[in-house]
Amino acid sequence: MCLAIPMxxxxxxxxxxxxxxxxxxxxxxxxxxxxxxxxxxxVIVHAGFALRRIDREEGLETLKLFQEGLGLELxx
Amino acid sequence: MNLLNKxxxxxxxxxxxxxxxxxxxxxxxxxxVCGTHTMAIFQSxxxxxxxxQIVHLSGPGCPVCVTHDREIAAYLALSEKDLVIATFGDxxxxxxxxxxxxxxxxxxxxxxxxxxxxFDALQIALENPDDKVVFLGVGFETTAPTxxxxxxxxxxxxxxxxxxLSFHKLVPPALKALATDQQITVNGLLLPGHVSTIIGLxxxxxxxxxYKMPSVIGGFEPLDILQAILIMIRQKNQGQVEVVNNYKRVxxxxxxxxxxxxxxxxxxxxxxxxxxxxxxxxxxLAVRKQYQDFxxxxxxxxxxxxxxxxxxxxxxxxxxxxxxxxxCPLYGTRCTPxxxxxxxxxxxxxxxxxxxxxxx
Ligand code: SF4
Numbered sequence: 148m149c150l151a152i153p154m155x156x157x158x159x160x161x162x163x164x165x166x167x168x169x170x171x172x173x174x175x176x177x178x179x180x181x182x183x184x185x186x187x188x189x190v191i192v193h194a195g196f197a198l199r200r201i202d203r204e205e206g207l208e209t210l211k212l213f214q215e216g217l218g219l220e221l222x223x
Numbered sequence: 224m225n226l227l228n229k230x231x232x233x234x235x236x237x238x239x240x241x242x243x244x245x246x247x248x249x250x251x252x253x254x255x256v257c258g259t260h261t262m263a264i265f266q267s268x269x270x271x272x273x274x275x276q277i278v279h280l281s282g283p284g285c286p287v288c289v290t291h292d293r294e295i296a297a298y299l300a301l302s303e304k305d306l307v308i309a310t311f312g313d314x315x316x317x318x319x320x321x322x323x324x325x326x327x328x329x330x331x332x333x334x335x336x337x338x339x340x341x342f343d344a345l346q347i348a349l350e351n352p353d354d355k356v357v358f359l360g361v362g363f364e365t366t367a368p369t370x371x372x373x374x375x376x377x378x379x380x381x382x383x384x385x386x387x388l389s390f391h392k393l394v395p396p397a398l399k400a401l402a403t404d405q406q407i408t409v410n411g412l413l414l415p416g417h418v419s420t421i422i423g424l425x426x427x428x429x430x431x432x433x434y435k436m437p438s439v440i441g442g443f444e445p446l447d448i449l450q451a452i453l454i455m456i457r458q459k460n461q462g463q464v465e466v467v468n469n470y471k472r473v474x475x476x477x478x479x480x481x482x483x484x485x486x487x488x489x490x491x492x493x494x495x496x497x498x499x500x501x502x503x504x505x506x507x508l509a510v511r512k513q514y515q516d517f518x519x520x521x522x523x524x525x526x527x528x529x530x531x532x533x534x535x536x537x538x539x540x541x542x543x544x545x546x547x548x549x550x551c552p553l554y555g556t557r558c559t560p561x562x563x564x565x566x567x568x569x570x571x572x573x574x575x576x577x578x579x580x581x582x583x
Binding site: 148150151176178179180181191193194195196198199201 | 259287311341362369372420481482485570572
């Protein structure tokens with residue numbers, strides 16, 4: 148249940164970011180993230196919220212794990 | 224350039240495995256306390272590669288599996304009132320007293336909606352001002368700040384028909400309970416990556432300082448997990464125990480201060496009931512008085528009902544790593560993922576379900 152997925156920020160409006168993973172787009176809230184996030188950043192997403200910003204390279208890395216494995220079922 | 228390949232690289236993994244083999248000295252029992260680790264360890268086949276002396280135990284790391292019968296009974300009782308219940312999907316199949324679950328209640332007419340986020344539950348309340356919406360708050364530190372943020376939004380917007388029944392739980396107090404339990408023999412703890420994203424390193428330090436327990440925050444790639452095991456074994460062998468953050472690319476040692484602040488603005492720690500573990504002091508999160516207009520236990524006067532335990536289910540012993548799932552008499556016969564008796568068989572992250580799926 149604590150599954151969290153790295154997703155790329157495509158756009159930001161107020162406190163909501165449009166994020167993408169494997170071609171699937173979703174909206175996540177930025178209310179609890181600790182550093183300001185920007186378009187192009189990867190964020191760890193859980194239950195509709197971005198938890199933390201991660202480096203792009205490291206985002207891609209974790210992303211691949213989830214594409215091949217368990218992660219996508221939780222993404223709408 | 225791409226670090227990913229390194230974390231999956233079979234050669235690197237075999238290299239670490241060889242070091243594990245060379246350095247292991249007698250039986251080594253490690254426990255993970257994160258459902259995502261449970262899945263990753265089974266899925267990657269790591270279990271079959273590890274030397275026989277290494278025993279993998281899945282502890283109380285799945286919030287659904289540790290939700291107590293009495294908590295499920297409270298959720299079921301709410302579903303009988305004239306309310307709209309919004310919940311994470313994981314929860315609706317978890318059996319409560321008499322095997323009854325929220326899915327059955329839904330089939331009988333209760334208005335139960337599966338949502339992906341507490342925020343979606345708030346939207347339901349805003350779109351249906353004549354309905355009273357209750358969100359069932361379960362989850363560890365990963366999830367609790369998201370629910371807290373939504374309660375704050377509800378207050379800012381003056382929403383009058385939204386509340387949360389909070390049975391959120393905290394990981395470090397449960398680890399403390401495990402560390403003090405004389406029955407349990409664990410030589411190392413693989414600490415949960417995403418919970419750590421929020422809480423950071425500090426709340427775990429007591430594990431090394433007070434209990435001399437090798438403890439490593441680890442990621443979810445095969446190499447992450449193998450490295451963590453190697454670090455634990457080295458610590459045990461060298462008698463130099465400390466808490467290590469081996470998942471730095473995602474977890475900062477300091478955690479996420481903003482999320483923690485929001486979580487503790489809305490919630491206050493309270494004693495909590497864990498399935499199989501009983502009451503653990505200060506291991507739960509209750510809604511603070513200042514936010515009581517959004518606390519379903521107050522607004523809808525919902526207490527924890529007394530219940531009879533599910534007969535025969537050994538989830539408690541499984542969660543403590545005292546027995547493997549196949550030693551439960553109901554495992555695979557009366558209890559299967561299609562017809563689960565206990566919560567460990569319901570969630571895909573539960574020990575019994577993972578065990579069953581990979582037929583070990
Ligand atoms: S096999 Fe089923 S009944 Fe037995 S411990 Fe696991 S969940 Fe409980």
